[in-house]
Amino acid sequence: MKTLAVISRKGGAGKTTLSINLALASHLAGWRTMLADIDPQRSASDSLRARTAPGPTLAEINAGKLFQTRAHAEHDAYDVMLIDTPAAPDSDVAVAANHADLCLLVCRPTFLDIASVARSAEMIRRLGKTGLIVLSQAPPKRGGLEPVGVQKAIEALRFCGLPVAPVGLRARAIYQQSVAHGRSVGEWDPTNPAGQEIARLWTHVAALLALDGQGRDVRAV
Ligand SMILES: Nc1ncnc2c1ncn2[C@@H]1O[C@H](COP(=O)(O)OP(=O)(O)O)[C@@H](O)[C@H]1O
């Protein structure tokens, strides 16, 4: 089983939105997927409970239960576990990172988010973990051009010493609409470019996790 921790010390960065969409991408690709919600706000749980179609298994737990939950998931032959984390306390974030094969650091293209990601990157290095920065809520390209603020953010993030994912999540209303129904952006509107963002990001993440080939029970999206 491969474990992904979705992390950012900033509230509202987009952790839950990313967790839900990647958990659904994994599920819809046919991987047996569990989403562990260790945030007491329970936003990921609220979203998945609104889902009417089959989906990832939800584990509403606290950080202290992560070890046991992961062991059970491994025993029950899950392929992928995603952990949606709270912004604080640091100790809970560190527990999630410690369990992860890959930590996704969610970052909006703003000065304060970048400063916060630099500190999270330092923690991940200290723990000897693998990290990937995922830009979130970036303004969409205009006329094919990356907005200057996004370009600058990507340059600044180079100094964190962790790679930046080749595709991030743009600021799009569809992320807010689909999460309210426990649906992925691709399920909600297959014509919206957000679906492509998530599909490309999932392909990149799955390759880093060495989840090769197709899931075992491929379902139609
Ligand atoms: N890519 C995006 N585009 C538009 N709105 C977004 C996006 N990502 C998150 N949001 C919105 O921002 C708010 C915070 O997102 P959320 O995923 O709950 O962040 P976190 O879990 O880090 O606190 C929510 O209202 C969510 O719908």
Ligand SMILES: [Mg+2]
């Ligand atoms: Mg959240």
